[in-house]
Amino acid sequence: MLNYIFKRLVWAVVTLWVVITITFLLMHSIPGNPFAKEGTMPEAVYNNLQQYYHLDEPLAVQYVIYLKQLAQFDFGPSLKSKTITVNDYIVNGFPVSLHLGIQALIIAVCFGLIFGVIASLNRNRWPDYLAMVLSIIGISVPSFILATFLINYVAVEWRLLPVATWESWSHTILPSISLAMMPMAYIARLMRSSMLEVLGQDYMYTAKAKGLSRHMVILQHAFRNALLPVVTVLGIITTNLVTGSFIIEKIFGIPGMGEMFVIGIFNRDYPVILGSTIFYAAILIFLVFLVDIAYTFIDPRIKITGEGE
Amino acid sequence: MSTIIEVKNLAVSFHTYGGEVQAVRGVSFSVPRGSTVAIVGESGCGKSVTAKAMMQLLSCPPAEYKGGEILFNGEDILQKTERQMERIRGNEMGMIFQDPMTSLNPTLTIGRQITEGMMKHRAFNGKEAKEEAIQLLHLVGIPQPEQRFDQYPHEFSGGMRQRVMIAISLACQPELLIADEPTTALDVTIQAQILQLLKKLQEEMGTSILLITHDLGVVAETCDYVVVMYAGVVVESGTAEEIFANAQHPYTKGLLQSIPRLDQQRAQALRPIIGSPPDLMDPSPGCPFYARCEQAMRICKNHHPTLEHVNGEHYSSCWLRHPMAQVVR
Ligand SMILES: Nc1ncnc2c1ncn2[C@@H]1O[C@H](COP(=O)(O)OP(=O)(O)O)[C@@H](O)[C@H]1O
Ligand SMILES: [Mg+2]
Numbered sequence: 001m002l003n004y005i006f007k008r009l010v011w012a013v014v015t016l017w018v019v020i021t022i023t024f025l026l027m028h029s030i031p032g033n034p035f036a037k038e039g040t041m042p043e044a045v046y047n048n049l050q051q052y053y054h055l056d057e058p059l060a061v062q063y064v065i066y067l068k069q070l071a072q073f074d075f076g077p078s079l080k081s082k083t084i085t086v087n088d089y090i091v092n093g094f095p096v097s098l099h100l101g102i103q104a105l106i107i108a109v110c111f112g113l114i115f116g117v118i119a120s121l122n123r124n125r126w127p128d129y130l131a132m133v134l135s136i137i138g139i140s141v142p143s144f145i146l147a148t149f150l151i152n153y154v155a156v157e158w159r160l161l162p163v164a165t166w167e168s169w170s171h172t173i174l175p176s177i178s179l180a181m182m183p184m185a186y187i188a189r190l191m192r193s194s195m196l197e198v199l200g201q202d203y204m205y206t207a208k209a210k211g212l213s214r215h216m217v218i219l220q221h222a223f224r225n226a227l228l229p230v231v232t233v234l235g236i237i238t239t240n241l242v243t244g245s246f247i248i249e250k251i252f253g254i255p256g257m258g259e260m261f262v263i264g265i266f267n268r269d270y271p272v273i274l275g276s277t278i279f280y281a282a283i284l285i286f287l288v289f290l291v292d293i294a295y296t297f298i299d300p301r302i303k304i305t306g307e308g309e
Numbered sequence: 310m311s312t313i314i315e316v317k318n319l320a321v322s323f324h325t326y327g328g329e330v331q332a333v334r335g336v337s338f339s340v341p342r343g344s345t346v347a348i349v350g351e352s353g354c355g356k357s358v359t360a361k362a363m364m365q366l367l368s369c370p371p372a373e374y375k376g377g378e379i380l381f382n383g384e385d386i387l388q389k390t391e392r393q394m395e396r397i398r399g400n401e402m403g404m405i406f407q408d409p410m411t412s413l414n415p416t417l418t419i420g421r422q423i424t425e426g427m428m429k430h431r432a433f434n435g436k437e438a439k440e441e442a443i444q445l446l447h448l449v450g451i452p453q454p455e456q457r458f459d460q461y462p463h464e465f466s467g468g469m470r471q472r473v474m475i476a477i478s479l480a481c482q483p484e485l486l487i488a489d490e491p492t493t494a495l496d497v498t499i500q501a502q503i504l505q506l507l508k509k510l511q512e513e514m515g516t517s518i519l520l521i522t523h524d525l526g527v528v529a530e531t532c533d534y535v536v537v538m539y540a541g542v543v544v545e546s547g548t549a550e551e552i553f554a555n556a557q558h559p560y561t562k563g564l565l566q567s568i569p570r571l572d573q574q575r576a577q578a579l580r581p582i583i584g585s586p587p588d589l590m591d592p593s594p595g596c597p598f599y600a601r602c603e604q605a606m607r608i609c610k611n612h613h614p615t616l617e618h619v620n621g622e623h624y625s626s627c628w629l630r631h632p633m634a635q636v637v638r
Contacts, residue, residue: 202411205366210426210477211399214391220425221414299416300461 008292012285019281020274024066027273028059034079034268053079066274075275080267086275093257094279096166097244100256103172104179104241112184113230116191117223123196131188138185147178147251164253175252179245183237187230194226201225224298231294235287243280313485313517314363315339319377321358324370330589332358334541335377340485340534345511345518347528347549349564350538353586356521357407359538360489362387363519364402365394381485400430403478407490409470413462419473420458426480445476450506468499475506482514489521504531525568529553534622537561540586540597543616547623557625560598596628604629 035041035049050056054065069076075086084092119131154174155163162171198204199222207221244258257276264272295302321333333355340346348356361367363379365386379386381402389397406412414422423445424438433441439458446454449472462470471491478486488507492500508531511518520532528535528549535552537545537560545558556562563582584601587593596602596609608628617630 202406202408203414205361205404205406206412206422206474206477207414207425208366209364209398209404210480211395211397211429212425213395216429221417225414225416300418301415301463 008289012282012289015285016278016281020067020070020278021063023274023277024063027270028062030268032268034270053077070278075278076271078272079269080263080272086271089257089260089272090275090279093244093255093260094242096254097249097256097258098242100172100175100179100248100254101238101242101244103176104183105238107176107180108183108187108237108241109230109234111180112187113191113227115184115188117195117218117226119188119192120195120199120226121218128192132192135185135188138181139189141181142247143178143182143245144247144251146181147174147248150174150178151251164251166252166254171252175248175254178251179241179248183241186233186237190230190233191226194229195222198222198226228295228298231291231298235284235291238287239280239284243276243283311342312339313342313382314519315380316359316363317378317380319359319362319379320375321355321362321367322373322375324373328590331375331592332541332589333362334589334592336538336541336543337377338536338543338546340517340519342484342517343511343515344533345508345520345531346534346536347532348519348521348536348538349523349525349528351523351582351586354538355541355589356523356538357489360404360487360519360521363487364398364404365389365391366398366404396430399426399478399483400481401483402485402487403481403483405471405474405478405486405488405491408494409467409474410494412474413470415462418459418461419465423473423477423480426477430481442476442480445480446473448510449473449476449479450502451476467495468502471495471499471503472506475503475510479510479514479516483516485517485519486511487519487521490523491520492527493522493524500527507531525564537564540592541589542597543626544598545623545625545627547619548621551619551621551623555619555623557619557623557630558598558627559602559604559629561625563601596626 033050033055034053035046035055047056054062057065066076073087075090077085078089115131115135119128122128151163151174154160161173162168165171204217204221207217212220244256244260246258246262248254249256249258260272261276261280263269264276316339317337319333319336320331323330323332336355336359338346338348348359350356358367358372362372362374363381363386367374374387377387381397386394386397413419420439420442423442424433424435427433427438427441428435443454443458446457451457451469451472457465462473465473471494474491478488486507491507492503495503504527507518507520510516520527522528532549535545535547535549536543537552537558539560545552545556545561552561553565556565560582563580566580567582569579582601587597587600593599593610594613595611596605596614599605599609602609606628612628614626614628614631616624616626619625619630
């Protein structure tokens, strides 16, 4: 087990390094640079800025400087906002996005699984059709439409919940729901098809032939086995949720880190783009690792060993 | 000898997009208490559907019980509610399925899968159930049952898994064991071991067995009675001796000729039955075997033969048994 974790750690570092290198090269291969747009800037100021941020050095040197900086867990300054660093962005924004993301994740997983199971048990009857129509709507309607819809009715017309900003827990409800809708719909569809597959297996007959009641058969024999495909996608879904959504955070005025990546690209703010990409990749790698561990608890055929395949 | 289960005129259909598949069309037979009865027939003739119907295991839809009754200890299984069936399944009737590779839940230990039924039907606590399960594993011939108890199905070979299946089905000492092709998926050497095991357990526990198979070789060694099914109907039934020595129906004769025998001339080739079973979506009103029968007569095409008494408990459903048949020929 320890051996396995160590191997995964080494691979995680290698993967991250590849991500960093590719992002770094891609970012610099796009024409222009962070300060080029501002045409009114005097030549001397421009040169100073270039020099200050090492942008005048050869790419290889910049790359080495950046890696050295990263080794000290420093993502560097934001080129555009003079007062905050990329670390500030993450330290201030991530807790908020994480909070929102976890709430959305709980909603998405709980309701997604429930709807998926109900749909599969009522295959080709109205609960199935209803759940699947709702999930198609959930997948195809963009989150900002749902968000504005919720704000309009729940917050403005009925005055049940606050409209926006990030203050009390009741402020988190509407954005969490808006954020949860799409992954929930996706999980529901996945769980339905996975349950249908498991319910058609021979061992379901064995379980029933033992005299187990229907809910025992479903809970103890079908549900757990049907979870595996859902667990597989949970890594990427969770990463997307906890790293924040630009749209939802903008609509509800939430100070999360969702805007970081978008603004970074918009401003060609190299350290911000690199920082958010690396952060995203690190979280994804970590969660995929957790998913792999979770597999072994759900399916005993999957074993963790120190040996690589 | 009393009968433990009697199937009378059972008819089961499946509703599919293509139409109604009449999988079982009026099957009757009975299992005398303590005996072994075989249902024989090529695949697709409705054996598994009959077996599953006997425990109400078919999901409706797509299945529909079209008629008939299944009297288990005198009470009609088909009239029972789901609640009542839960008390019968596993407890009074056990079932073994064809493929031990897919019939065990891959994510639960076999110990758990064996004790589940006991804890439900016999109100055992965890410890009692474990002790009983370990004894059962020992009984079905699994070495080191204590260690095996906590292992998962993928850690067992096919034959061992089928032994586990047998342990599961016998966990509550049912009166009737339905074994649906229990050896079809196994190696020949393992097949014999499993059959011997079933025979031994039957002697020890006094269980009645309904053995479903497409292999007449299996039947000869283990069964007291034989029911030959074809295209959803019973074409011949009788004691094993009668069926092997005095088969009447051309289909049964065909089956017997298609298995190798020790007393066979070396040059004599095995004779398969040419053709394939009829479409159960739209069965003809005549004898289902008409199209493949070498001795078919005109009447066979449109008129279903009645089940004629041959002698003792031997019945055959063929127009050749009719007194007029000799005259016609
Ligand atoms: N779930 C189902 N839906 C439709 N047709 C089915 C279903 N199960 C069985 N059948 C049909 O019933 C017939 C008998 O099947 P079965 O009892 O499994 O045959 P076997 O004698 O090989 O066990 C076959 O023709 C099969 O196509
Ligand atoms: Mg079958």
